[in-house]
Amino acid sequence: MAGTDEGVTVRTNSRTWAVVAGTASLALGLAACGSGDAGDGDSSGGTAEGGDVTLTVATFNEFGYDELLEEYESLNPNVTIEHKRAATSDEARDNLNTRLAAGSGLSDIEAVEMDWLPELRQYADRFVDLEDPEVEGRWFDWKEAPARSEDGTLFAYGTDTGPEAVCYRSDLFAKAGLPTDRAEVATLLEGDWDRYFEVGKQFHDATGIPWYDSAAATYQGMVNQLESAYEDPETGEPIPLEENEQVKELFETVLTASTTDDLSAHFQQWQPDWREAFQSDGFATMLCPGWMLGIIAGNAEGVEGWDVADVFPGGGGNWGGSYLTVPEQGENIEAAKALAKWLTAPEQQVKAFLSKGTFPSQVDAQDDEELLASTHEFFNDAPWGEILVNRAAAIDVTPFKGAAWFPIHQTIVDGMTRVDVARTDDIDSSWEKSLQAYSELGLS
Numbered sequence: 001m002a003g004t005d006e007g008v009t010v011r012t013n014s015r016t017w018a019v020v021a022g023t024a025s026l027a028l029g030l031a032a033c034g035s036g037d038a039g040d041g042d043s044s045g046g047t048a049e050g051g052d053v054t055l056t057v058a059t060f061n062e063f064g065y066d067e068l069l070e071e072y073e074s075l076n077p078n079v080t081i082e083h084k085r086a087a088t089s090d091e092a093r094d095n096l097n098t099r100l101a102a103g104s105g106l107s108d109i110e111a112v113e114m115d116w117l118p119e120l121r122q123y124a125d126r127f128v129d130l131e132d133p134e135v136e137g138r139w140f141d142w143k144e145a146p147a148r149s150e151d152g153t154l155f156a157y158g159t160d161t162g163p164e165a166v167c168y169r170s171d172l173f174a175k176a177g178l179p180t181d182r183a184e185v186a187t188l189l190e191g192d193w194d195r196y197f198e199v200g201k202q203f204h205d206a207t208g209i210p211w212y213d214s215a216a217a218t219y220q221g222m223v224n225q226l227e228s229a230y231e232d233p234e235t236g237e238p239i240p241l242e243e244n245e246q247v248k249e250l251f252e253t254v255l256t257a258s259t260t261d262d263l264s265a266h267f268q269q270w271q272p273d274w275r276e277a278f279q280s281d282g283f284a285t286m287l288c289p290g291w292m293l294g295i296i297a298g299n300a301e302g303v304e305g306w307d308v309a310d311v312f313p314g315g316g317g318n319w320g321g322s323y324l325t326v327p328e329q330g331e332n333i334e335a336a337k338a339l340a341k342w343l344t345a346p347e348q349q350v351k352a353f354l355s356k357g358t359f360p361s362q363v364d365a366q367d368d369e370e371l372l373a374s375t376h377e378f379f380n381d382a383p384w385g386e387i388l389v390n391r392a393a394a395i396d397v398t399p400f401k402g403a404a405w406f407p408i409h410q411t412i413v414d415g416m417t418r419v420d421v422a423r424t425d426d427i428d429s430s431w432e433k434s435l436q437a438y439s440e441l442g443l444s
Contacts (some may be wrong), residue, residue, distance in 0.1 A: 114322060138158075142398045213277070214269050
């Protein structure tokens with residue numbers, strides 16, 4: 001997946017994050033950082049001298065790159081690629097921040113998730129300028145804009161995006177007497193979040209089975225529909241959390257549905273119990289960006305009944321999407337640039353989508369006939385290409401995400417996890433702890 005990991009708490013608390021971030025900032029300010037430029041290479045993937053080269057590519061979760069990297073090696077016999085795949089995007093983020101601060105140790109290509117790309121814009125000079133006439137017009141403007149520094153430098157190439165649908169267990173819907181046909185399910189769930197929770201209550205009352213997997217994952221779908229969740233788009237300044245009524249309302253709404261109405265399965269996504277739940281009747285629905293379909297199919301292998309409906313609460317939403325960067329500290333810069341450019345070309349992004357569901361952010365890729373005609377066997381032969389194109393067209397909000405978005409979001413996710421997963425706090429006490437964690441970030 002090239003999306004974000006809700007609820008993965010690699011940092012033990014917000015103070016830890018603040019200390020690590022502050023240390024990294026200081027180190028970045030002081031450390032000498034050589035370019036490591038390999039000279040003027042060609043776009044075939046070779047070095048300037050035409051010799052053999054080994055490239056390291058660091059991604060996380062699932063980018064759909066396994067077969068693509070093999071294809072690139074076959075097209076470029078002088079190139080050997082080592083793929084380093086982190087289990088979560090948080091793990092990848094921590095590794096990148098640590099090694100960027102140290103000035104060494106990063107891979108030739110580093111993947112970055114869209115929610116923490118804004119943190120890196122202040123260090124754009126530590127990444128190679130990827131401007132190239134061949135990539136002009138490759139991406140939608142909303143995808144390319146975050147990858148440019150304050151001075152306009154293009155320091156990252158966009159990979160996928162995450163238009164969201166709703167994945168569901170048709171066999172469990174049948175147990176509750178609900179429609180099972182995907183078109184009828186889309187009609188059933190059409191409307192706002194209140195409608196999604198209302199149908200969930202009907203389902204849970206009839207079956208006793210949880211409606212969705214995770215409160216924090218559900219919140220992620222909701223918050224990504226806000227134009228400015230945590231920061232003022234005019235000034236870039238954080239919105240004080242104690243004054244942020246729209247976020248507090250979402251926090252309380254989803255946790256009330258999760259606990260009072262018991263609609264949540266109380267899982268933390270990416271954890272072993274969450275993965276194991278796919279092999280049982282763990283939950284009936286989950287919010288489903290394109291990259292999630294491959295993850296569901298892998299975790300639920302052998303389980304029949306999964307399908308995907310062309311609908312999303314509130315209209316449309318995007319969750320996830322990533323970028324590829326080439327750190328200046330690399331030893332094979334020109335070869336890395338060539339590979340990054342090739343991986344993010346529309347042709348390769350269509351192949352990645354057909355492999356793992358990572359929906360392209362490239363303009364030409366979304367009109368690809370093979371993509372539009374593709375179906376997913378595991379999801380009852382759902383026309384997932386067509387569905388995700390429709391879901392992308394339904395997105396009418398591009399959230400503002402500045403440098404503080406990720407750490408603020410983590411304080412909210414940690415608060416939801418206390419209530420929904422650990423169940424150590426009620427909603428009010430956990431919100432107070434999130435307020436304290438926010439204050440410790442020192443943002444306002």
